[in-house]
Amino acid sequence: MPTFSLDGRQVEFQPGDTVIAAAHRSGIDIPHYCWHPGLSVAANCRMCLVEVAPPAGRPAMMLDVLRYDEKKGGYVPAKKPKLQPACQLPVAEGMEIKSQTSEHVKEARSAVQEMLLLNHPVDCPICDQAGECRLQDYWLEHNGKPKRMKDEIIHMPKAVDFGPTIVYDAERCIVCTRCVRFCEEVVGDPVLDKRERGNLGEIVLAPGRQLDHAYTLMTEHVCPVGALTAKDFRFKARVWFLRTVPSVCQGCATGCNSYTDFDPRNQTVFRHRPRENQAINKYWMCDAGMLDYQRVHKHRVLEGAVRGQSVTLNMALSSAAHELQKFGTDAALLLSAQHSTEDNLAVVELAKVLGISKFYLTGRPYGEGDHILRDADKNPNRAGAILAASGVRVGNSDALLADIRAGAVQQLLALGSQTETDDLAQALARVPQLVALSTHEGPIAKAALVLLPASSWAEASGTFVNRNGVAQVSDKAITPRGSSQPAWKLAILLAEQLGKALPFKKANDVKAAVNSSVNAGAQA
Amino acid sequence: MEPLDVELDETEVELPTEPMLVNVGPAHPAMHGTVRCVMELSGESIRRVDVQVGYLHRGFEKMCERGTWTQVFPYVDRCNYVSPMLNNVGFAMACEKMLGVEVPERCQWYRMALGELARISDHLTCDGAMAMELGAFTPFLWMVKARDMIWDLMEEETGARMTHSFGRVGGMAKPPTDNFKEHAIAVVDQVDHIIDEVQKLLYGNRIFLDRLEGVGIISQTDAISLGWTGPCLRASGVPYDVRRAHPYMKYGEVEFDIPVGKNSDCLDRFMMRIEEIRESGKIVRQCVARLPDSGPINVDDPRVVLPEKDQVYGTIEATIQHFKIVMEGLKLPAGEVYSYTEGGNGELGFYLVSDGSGTPYRVRIRPPSFLATAGLERVITGQMVADVVPCFGSLNMIGGECDR
Numbered sequence: 001m002p003t004f005s006l007d008g009r010q011v012e013f014q015p016g017d018t019v020i021a022a023a024h025r026s027g028i029d030i031p032h033y034c035w036h037p038g039l040s041v042a043a044n045c046r047m048c049l050v051e052v053a054p055p056a057g058r059p060a061m062m063l064d065v066l067r068y069d070e071k072k073g074g075y076v077p078a079k080k081p082k083l084q085p086a087c088q089l090p091v092a093e094g095m096e097i098k099s100q101t102s103e104h105v106k107e108a109r110s111a112v113q114e115m116l117l118l119n120h121p122v123d124c125p126i127c128d129q130a131g132e133c134r135l136q137d138y139w140l141e142h143n144g145k146p147k148r149m150k151d152e153i154i155h156m157p158k159a160v161d162f163g164p165t166i167v168y169d170a171e172r173c174i175v176c177t178r179c180v181r182f183c184e185e186v187v188g189d190p191v192l193d194k195r196e197r198g199n200l201g202e203i204v205l206a207p208g209r210q211l212d213h214a215y216t217l218m219t220e221h222v223c224p225v226g227a228l229t230a231k232d233f234r235f236k237a238r239v240w241f242l243r244t245v246p247s248v249c250q251g252c253a254t255g256c257n258s259y260t261d262f263d264p265r266n267q268t269v270f271r272h273r274p275r276e277n278q279a280i281n282k283y284w285m286c287d288a289g290m291l292d293y294q295r296v297h298k299h300r301v302l303e304g305a306v307r308g309q310s311v312t313l314n315m316a317l318s319s320a321a322h323e324l325q326k327f328g329t330d331a332a333l334l335l336s337a338q339h340s341t342e343d344n345l346a347v348v349e350l351a352k353v354l355g356i357s358k359f360y361l362t363g364r365p366y367g368e369g370d371h372i373l374r375d376a377d378k379n380p381n382r383a384g385a386i387l388a389a390s391g392v393r394v395g396n397s398d399a400l401l402a403d404i405r406a407g408a409v410q411q412l413l414a415l416g417s418q419t420e421t422d423d424l425a426q427a428l429a430r431v432p433q434l435v436a437l438s439t440h441e442g443p444i445a446k447a448a449l450v451l452l453p454a455s456s457w458a459e460a461s462g463t464f465v466n467r468n469g470v471a472q473v474s475d476k477a478i479t480p481r482g483s484s485q486p487a488w489k490l491a492i493l494l495a496e497q498l499g500k501a502l503p504f505k506k507a508n509d510v511k512a513a514v515n516s517s518v519n520a521g522a523q524a
Numbered sequence: 525m526e527p528l529d530v531e532l533d534e535t536e537v538e539l540p541t542e543p544m545l546v547n548v549g550p551a552h553p554a555m556h557g558t559v560r561c562v563m564e565l566s567g568e569s570i571r572r573v574d575v576q577v578g579y580l581h582r583g584f585e586k587m588c589e590r591g592t593w594t595q596v597f598p599y600v601d602r603c604n605y606v607s608p609m610l611n612n613v614g615f616a617m618a619c620e621k622m623l624g625v626e627v628p629e630r631c632q633w634y635r636m637a638l639g640e641l642a643r644i645s646d647h648l649t650c651d652g653a654m655a656m657e658l659g660a661f662t663p664f665l666w667m668v669k670a671r672d673m674i675w676d677l678m679e680e681e682t683g684a685r686m687t688h689s690f691g692r693v694g695g696m697a698k699p700p701t702d703n704f705k706e707h708a709i710a711v712v713d714q715v716d717h718i719i720d721e722v723q724k725l726l727y728g729n730r731i732f733l734d735r736l737e738g739v740g741i742i743s744q745t746d747a748i749s750l751g752w753t754g755p756c757l758r759a760s761g762v763p764y765d766v767r768r769a770h771p772y773m774k775y776g777e778v779e780f781d782i783p784v785g786k787n788s789d790c791l792d793r794f795m796m797r798i799e800e801i802r803e804s805g806k807i808v809r810q811c812v813a814r815l816p817d818s819g820p821i822n823v824d825d826p827r828v829v830l831p832e833k834d835q836v837y838g839t840i841e842a843t844i845q846h847f848k849i850v851m852e853g854l855k856l857p858a859g860e861v862y863s864y865t866e867g868g869n870g871e872l873g874f875y876l877v878s879d880g881s882g883t884p885y886r887v888r889i890r891p892p893s894f895l896a897t898a899g900l901e902r903v904i905t906g907q908m909v910a911d912v913v914p915c916f917g918s919l920n921m922i923g924g925e926c927d928r
Contacts, residue, residue, distance in 0.1 A: 122837070122840050122843050124840070124844060131852075136847060139841060144826035146841050146842060147835075147839040147840070240851050240852065
């Protein structure tokens with residue numbers, strides 16, 4: 001691979017790379033605001049300026065400047081090299097670039113940083129971006145000097161309502177246009193634009209429009225400062241108190257890679273952020289996916305119930321075992337495309353122990369999809385649930401509906417909370433013996449004779465297989481809420497109550513079983 | 525007349541004796557730290573002793589790993605709580621060594637002056653308590669009176685009498701007050717005067733001398749091999765003082781003598797501290813003379829030093845600076861460092877490991893008391909049980925520092 005020299009270090013690049021992109025790939029960070037690896041180059045923040053050595057035998061391009069001379073007490077003519085933005089400069093073989101080692105670059109970055117903070121309000125204490133703000137990081141790294149300007153800062157509109165999800169603060173904005181470019185290039189909906197210039201530059205909405213497409217929260221995510229804030233996260237938490245685990249979005253069958261940010265002190269999940277994965281979601285996520293974390297805390301089943309009466313988990317388990325013992329030839333198992341492969345595999349094994357041979361699968365209703373990320377199937381693990389059935393034919397929602405109406409399903413062991421169709425939701429009420437393992441309130445929990453509280457995806461590590469058959473692990477963020485337990489654990493506990501043994505006892509065993517079934521699925 | 529003590533035949537009163545186990549401490553008025561001695565006595569002499577430390581263990585080296593580097597200062601205050609300023613400065617210097625910054629000259633003189641005053645208060649406490657435990661209550665009161673003057677000064681400078689938390693990485697919390705110089709000189713004069721009086725009271729007192737002279741002797745070789753430093757080591761004739769051997773701050777530029785002992789007994793260790801109080805007084809006078817009246821007290825480094833409050837509330841740059849240091853903590857470069865200064869009881873070392881984040885990865889303290897207390901067993905074995913008190917007192921174990 002061809003190389004160029006960056007601060008004396010040889011860096012590889014691919015033809016067509018810019019300096020910043022090649023450095024980024026090699027793990028070297030050249031400071032930047034406006035450049036984003038997934039967006040076009042704007043080169044307007046000037047933070048990534050670098051010094052380029054002239055080709056051999058050619059003079060460097062020099063600029064005439066005035067420099068303050070303390071001895072003389074005035075400005076004297078001087079020269080400095082013409083710096084170039086690393087984000088816009090294509091690399092060529094053997095190029096010599098100075099970034100951190102050039103005094104001129106240091107001076108330029110310090111000046112850019114000072115300029116960006118010139119009219120910035122004193123907002124850190126009330127700004128959601130504080131703690132993960134580029135302005136804060138770069139001021140300390142590249143400037144570190146007190147304010148020199150004595151004048152009042154230019155005041156701009158604050159808390160501008162951009163739409164159902166986003167609030168804009170023009171004072172904090174450095175007009176890097178990342179949000180503008182994101183809407184135009186990734187979403188294809190140029191709803192944002194920039195107007196005016198210099199001190200007065202700000203981001204505006206297209207006339208008569210709101211920022212209301214399906215990827216609005218990504219504008220907040222690409223914003224390097226606190227200009228765009230998400231209404232959902234505004235004033236909820238300070239980021240330095242949050243901890244992060246890698247997770248997989250539960251919003252649809254795409255399986256976007258995400259980070260789950262949660263507060264370990266009160267075990268609360270606060271947000272979802274995209275995690276870069278070029279094969280699946282690149283750098284992005286949709287609004288529905290980013291807000292999907294809310295389901296961890298909303299409408300949850302946290303206690304066991306028998307005939308609608310709340311009971312302890314142990315009582316619910318023994319009641320469930322009592323019912324399961326009565327299961328006969330009319331019994332069936334309902335898998336869930338919402339649950340992890342671990343959960344589905346464990347209930348499949350439990351069903352095998354009970355002699356159940358009729359398997360069905362349901363999940364959340366289908367919704368809207370697009371060609372960017374969103375899939376119409378709003379379930380993260382349809383493929384994984386089918387893999388977990390290990391070859392047994394799995395009937396769909398309509399098949400289950402038909403069988404219930406025909407009276408062929410009298411006893412049902414159900415995993416999950418929601419059904420794909422309303423008809424099925426109503427039909428479930430006609431199943432006399434329904435034992436359910438549910439995370440959320442919904443038709444299945446409502447129809448259950450015995451209800452066991454299952455943990456959501458954020459409370460246990462789980463494997464999810466997306467629409468393309470890619471199996472991905474989502475890590476545990478918080479401890480199980482209420483008396484809930486992961487569904488795979490409930491299945492093991494139920495088997496114990498029945499005096500039966502499942503092929504696994506611990507989380508690691510379940511994981512190993514899932515891995516082997518996923519591998520088998522990949523080979524088939 | 526018949527003598528009162530009747531000549532008795534030795535064999536008649538020889539009672540059968542067997543070793544007796546006596547337990548002193550951990551909570552005993554004579555064990556001023558919480559330390560426990562299990563002694564095997566034959567009559568009144570100690571045949572064997574087991575010294576047990578750790579009763580004041582608060583695990584604060586571990587606690588340091590939770591906060592920021594700045595938040596370590598209150599913990600080191602509570603290490604040797606008789607001379608917290610020396611700990612503050614010692615820790616600050618370790619961090620500064622890691623960062624590669626040097627505090628301004630004004631700060632160095634200020635730190636030295638406060639540090640020597642702290643050393644005086646440390647020695648006054650140790651010697652005063654030693655005298656009191658041998659029944660001499662007056663010298664104790666006089667010395668504590670002198671110590672109170674120092675603490676008054678500390679209160680005026682730092683706002684707190686004991687646990688100042690006044691050191692900062694890269695400087696001090698505040699510059700010297702306007703009348704610091706006069707105040708310090710007045711205090712040192714008073715201390716010298718009181719020390720003279722104490723000397724007059726004690727050095728001619730037969731009872732006091734008999735209790736200390738030739739008691740608790742330790743050989744020079746033993747003292748070195750035990751890792752002793754400070755007054756206890758110097759009492760055995762080794763002139764090792766970090767201030768002279770490895771000068772830091774401005775110690776290379778001030779004149780002072782290093783007193784050494786001859787016999788390495790309790791009396792030598794007592795006198796060592798009296799002499800060091802005088803030497804510290806000399807240093808304080810020189811520091812005060814050379815302390816500039818104006819100039820920066822903190823290094824000019826936004827990574828390390830908090831900005832002025834009015835700037836924090838008024839400008840975004842200072843807000844960011846404040847934010848970075850308070851929320852994330854100042855960041856020491858990844859690596860490790862051992863930095864050592866002369867504490868009240870000897871070489872006070874800080875071994876720091878940083879992973880480059882704002883939180884310490886490891887803070888290890890080399891407490892001089894810990895190594896001194898390790899020698900207690902050797903010092904009191906073979907002595908009378910009553911000698912435990914002056915021997916233990918002369919080693920000046922500080923529980924907070926020894927057990928940490």
